[in-house]
Amino acid sequence: MSSASTETHSRSWWRENQQKLTPYIFLIPGVIFFLFxxxxxxxxxxxxxxxxxxxxxxxxxxxxxxxAELFDDEAFYTSLKNNVIWLVLYLxxxxxxxxIAIFLNQKVRGIRAYKSLFFFPFVxxxxxxxxxxxxxxxxxxxxxxxxxxxxxxxxxxILADERFATYGIIFAGLWPQIAYCMILYLTGLNxxxxxxxxxxxxxxxxxxxxxxxxxxxxxxxxxxxxxxxTVIGALRSFDLVSIMTDGGPYGSTRVLSFYMYEQALSEYxxxxxxxxxxxxxxxxxxxxxxxxxxxxxxxDERKGF
Amino acid sequence: MFxxxxxxxxxxxxxxxxxxxxxxxxxxxxxxxxxxxxxxxPASDLAAGNYFGLPSELALSNYADVFTNSPIGQYIWNSxxxxxxxxxxxxxxxxLTGFALGIYRFRGNIWVFFMFVAGNFVPFQILMVPVRDMxxxxxxxxxxxxxxxxxxxxxxGFCTLFMRNFIxxxxxxxxxxxxxxxxxxxxxxxxxxxxxxxPAIAALAVLIFTFIWNxxxxxxxxxxxxxxxxxxxxxxSLNGQWIAQWQLVSAGAIIAALPPVAMFFLMQxxxxxxxxxxxxx
Numbered sequence: 001m002s003s004a005s006t007e008t009h010s011r012s013w014w015r016e017n018q019q020k021l022t023p024y025i026f027l028i029p030g031v032i033f034f035l036f037x038x039x040x041x042x043x044x045x046x047x048x049x050x051x052x053x054x055x056x057x058x059x060x061x062x063x064x065x066x067x068a069e070l071f072d073d074e075a076f077y078t079s080l081k082n083n084v085i086w087l088v089l090y091l092x093x094x095x096x097x098x099x100i101a102i103f104l105n106q107k108v109r110g111i112r113a114y115k116s117l118f119f120f121p122f123v124x125x126x127x128x129x130x131x132x133x134x135x136x137x138x139x140x141x142x143x144x145x146x147x148x149x150x151x152x153x154x155x156x157x158i159l160a161d162e163r164f165a166t167y168g169i170i171f172a173g174l175w176p177q178i179a180y181c182m183i184l185y186l187t188g189l190n191x192x193x194x195x196x197x198x199x200x201x202x203x204x205x206x207x208x209x210x211x212x213x214x215x216x217x218x219x220x221x222x223x224x225x226x227x228x229x230t231v232i233g234a235l236r237s238f239d240l241v242s243i244m245t246d247g248g249p250y251g252s253t254r255v256l257s258f259y260m261y262e263q264a265l266s267e268y269x270x271x272x273x274x275x276x277x278x279x280x281x282x283x284x285x286x287x288x289x290x291x292x293x294x295x296x297x298x299x300d301e302r303k304g305f
Numbered sequence: 306m307f308x309x310x311x312x313x314x315x316x317x318x319x320x321x322x323x324x325x326x327x328x329x330x331x332x333x334x335x336x337x338x339x340x341x342x343x344x345x346x347p348a349s350d351l352a353a354g355n356y357f358g359l360p361s362e363l364a365l366s367n368y369a370d371v372f373t374n375s376p377i378g379q380y381i382w383n384s385x386x387x388x389x390x391x392x393x394x395x396x397x398x399x400x401l402t403g404f405a406l407g408i409y410r411f412r413g414n415i416w417v418f419f420m421f422v423a424g425n426f427v428p429f430q431i432l433m434v435p436v437r438d439m440x441x442x443x444x445x446x447x448x449x450x451x452x453x454x455x456x457x458x459x460x461x462g463f464c465t466l467f468m469r470n471f472i473x474x475x476x477x478x479x480x481x482x483x484x485x486x487x488x489x490x491x492x493x494x495x496x497x498x499x500x501x502x503x504p505a506i507a508a509l510a511v512l513i514f515t516f517i518w519n520x521x522x523x524x525x526x527x528x529x530x531x532x533x534x535x536x537x538x539x540x541x542s543l544n545g546q547w548i549a550q551w552q553l554v555s556a557g558a559i560i561a562a563l564p565p566v567a568m569f570f571l572m573q574x575x576x577x578x579x580x581x582x583x584x585x586x
Contacts, residue, residue, distance in 0.1 A: 015489075022490040023409035027417060030402035030461050037458030038424040041435035048434055055438070103329070106311040106322065114326055116573055118333060123569045124562040125519035127537045131544060131558050132336045135343075135551055143339065143357065175336070183577060197307065210307045228426075236428050239521045243541060257430040257522075264434055265526070272434045279431040290426045294419060301415070 042283070049277035055270040066277035075251055076278065079259040082166050083235060083285070086255060089170045090177060090234035094226045097181025098219075104182075105189045115186060122179040130243030133172035134159060159245050162252040169240050169253060177233055181226040188222030224296065231289050235282065256282040344368070344555035351552060367556040375546075376531045377557055380539030384564070386449045387456070387524075387535050388517045392510055394457035395464050399509070400502065402461065403468025404494050408480060418469060425462035429522070432459075437526055452527050452535075456517055464509050467579070471505040472498065508579035511572045515565040536561045 014021075049066055051059040070076050104115055121129065136144045139157035148156055158168040192215060200214045216223070238257040241247060247254045247262060254262070256278055264275025308314075311322055331338065339357070346355070347364040355361070371377050406418050436455055437446070445451030475498065483493050524538035531539065540561050547553045569576050 018490045019409070019484075020411070022494075023405035023411050023414075026401040026405035026494070030398040030465065031417065031420075033398060033458040034421065034424060034461055037436060037439075037455055038427070038432060038462065039420065041432040041439070042424075042427065044435040045431045102307060106308070108311060108319075108323065108326075111326075114330060116570070117330055119569075120334060120337065120566070123515060123565050124337075125521065125537050125565070127519075127521050127540050128558045128562045131540070131554055132340050135340065135554070136336055138551075141354070143335075180580070183580060187577060194310075201309075215307050232426060232428075236430070238430070242521070242525070243544075257428065260430050261433065261522075261526075265437075272438075276431075276434050279428070279433065282428050283431045286426070286428045290423060293426065294423060297422065298419070 045276045045279050045283070048273055049280045051273040053270075053272045055264075055272045059273070062273070066274050069274065070277055070281070075254060075259060078251060079254040079256045079278075080281075082253065082255045083237075083282075085166060086170055086173075086237055087231065087234040089167075090174065090230050091227075093174050093177040093181045093230050094223065096174070096178045097183075097226065098185050100178065100182045101185035101189055104186065115183075119179050119183050121176040122183070124176075126173075126176070126239035127243055129172055129176055130169075130240045133168070133175075134244050137168055160249055162249055165245055165249060165253045169244050172244065173233075173237060173240050177230060180229060180233075184222045184226045184229075185219060188219045192218045228293050232286075235286050235289075256285075340555045340558055343551055344559050346552050348550070348552055364552070367552045368560070371553055371556045371560065375543055375553075375557070377536065377539065377543065377560060379531055380534060380536040381560070381564075383449060383528075383533055383539075384518055384535040384537075387452050388514055390453045391456040391460065391517045392513045394453065395460040395513055396506055396509060398457065398461045399464030399468045400499065400506070402465040403472050403502075404498055406465065406469040407472030407475075408498070418465070421462045421465040424459075425466060429459065433526055440527055446527065447529050447533050449528070449533055452523060452533075455523060455527065456520070460513055460516070464513070467509060468502070468505055471502065475501055504575065504578065507572065508575040511568050511576045512579035514568050515576070518565045 048059075050061060050063055052062045052065070053059040100118060104111065104118060136142045137158040139145055139155070139160070144158065145156070148154075148158075156164065158164045196218075197210075197214060200210060205214060236257060237255055238261065241253055241255055241258045242261075245253045247258055260275045260278035260282065262275075263271045263278060311319055314322075342360065343351075344367055345363050345365060346360040346367075347362060350358075350361050402421070406414055440446045440451040440455070443451070445454065479497055479501075480493055483497050488497070518535075519537060520535070521537040521541070524535045525541070528534045528538065531542075534542075540557055543557055544554055547557075
């Protein structure tokens with residue numbers, strides 16, 4: 001008798017409060033996972049970067065010594081410089097993607113198939129992209145190699161040449177990145193108002209003005225997304241460097257993420273703390289951009305309510 | 306610099322556009338075409354310096370060779386063992402979090418949401434040392450399970466963002482009406498919201514499949530042996546063994562690229578909806 005009444009009591013308690021409690025119950029598994037594998041490790045990396053640690057033995061606290069060493073490390077500056085080059089050149093993917101999107105934004109037979117085939121490079125793994133381009137640059141018989149030989153008359157092994165290797169890798173990376181930006185713009189162009197364009201045309205808007213004042217403002221969401229993915233892509237770049245040159249020749253194509261990996265897990269012994277300090281620097285650089293992106297998203301959210 | 310619709314142009318322009326399209330496409334995909342052609346070239350062609358011509362015969366034996374003389378079959382299997390559980394796990398978690406963040410107003414909602422968004426933008430290299438260490442301590446280093454757990458957690462960030470925005474766009478009246486009828490919150494999730502989320506689930510399923518299949522960084526950080534390595538990491542080590550045997554490298558590359566490509570062509574519409582975050586419709 002009494003157990004039955006507590007049961008109804010607890011059930012009605014649940015019924016009254018379920019709207020308050022349900023969101024927390026639903027959030028728990030996802031939040032725990034995310035905290036455990038993403039949020040906590042970020043802080044752990046900061047903490048580890050103040051230690052000297054080979055990944056197995058005792059950790060030894062060394063304060064800022066890793067950073068002091070870093071700021072005196074030639075390889076670190078090479079990586080940093082390369083990341084800046086990556087970032088700047090990667091941004092070219094945005095106008096290039098826009099160009100292809102505008103080119104393909106027509107209604108003719110089979111255009112859908114063309115659009116998806118142009119998108120192809122983004123679907124395949126960067127490992128495959130890296131292998132493809134390594135083959136194209138291959139000295140002696142690679143297609144790009146031969147073209148360059150025809151044009152300049154000199155034999156250049158792009159990936160083995162300190163002057164060009166980084167650019168060769170970025171060029172390979174641009175291929176899928178342009179495809180990505182293209183698809184963002186293609187979807188954006190679907191939403192462009194044709195009547196506005198016609199009206200602008202009647203007002204004799206054309207050429208660059210048309211693009212800048214009429215089309216681009218309507219594509220703002222697509223441009224924002226393209227910026228976000230391109231900046232992140234450039235700063236995270238690792239796969240292509242690892243596949244195409246393994247950081248070489250003489251470490252000239254290292255980027256921060258690759259250098260971190262190399263230091264933390266290199267064949268010459270693990271330097272986890274030093275690797276973590278490289279990761280922290282990369283994180284801080286990225287933070288500048290992330291803050292900007294989130295700032296804008298928060299602004300949009302506020303407007304949305 | 307914004308062309309008029311082609312149907313309003315002169316016949317000559319229309320024709321030249323039709324001609325330019327395939328040419329542009331061939332130029333764009335030239336690297337890929339080159340690899341595809343090389344993958345069916347007999348080794349003798351390459352030895353004789355026939356790098357760019359057509360193959361003298363269709364040497365499908367390269368593919369047979371790759372399968373019999375390398376562990377690529379095992380690598381592919383490993384990739385599936387990582388990718389499919391990750392897709393399922395991520396979808397389950399993010400349907401739950403997306404529902405919680407998309408439907409309910411409660412303190413801290415926006416902060417939890419931005420934790421997921423920010424975590425998703427983080428350069429994942431900063432996670433490498435701690436995650437690797439943690440995986441070792443859990444006894445999951447060099448197992449596909451270890452890789453799956455990390456991927457599920459990390460991808461949940463992106464998927465929560467997507468699911469939450471999708472659910473927010475659903476008509477709220479549906480939920481209010483169900484509540485008036487006395488339907489419990491759990492039932493609302495299961496019978497009202499979940500069926501409406503099918504397009505979002507499909508979009509994320511293809512997208513996550515491709516992302517995880519193509520992952521290389523975590524594959525090299527968390528797995529080391531051919532019993533556990535996915536095909537991306539496997540291809541890297543095979544490339545080291547197959548020096549100058551470009552017909553094999555090409556065949557291997559094509560095999561590794563095939564599953565996500567097939568996925569993309571089968572579920573194109575969903576894929577693109579996923580990539581654009583549903584933000585630009």
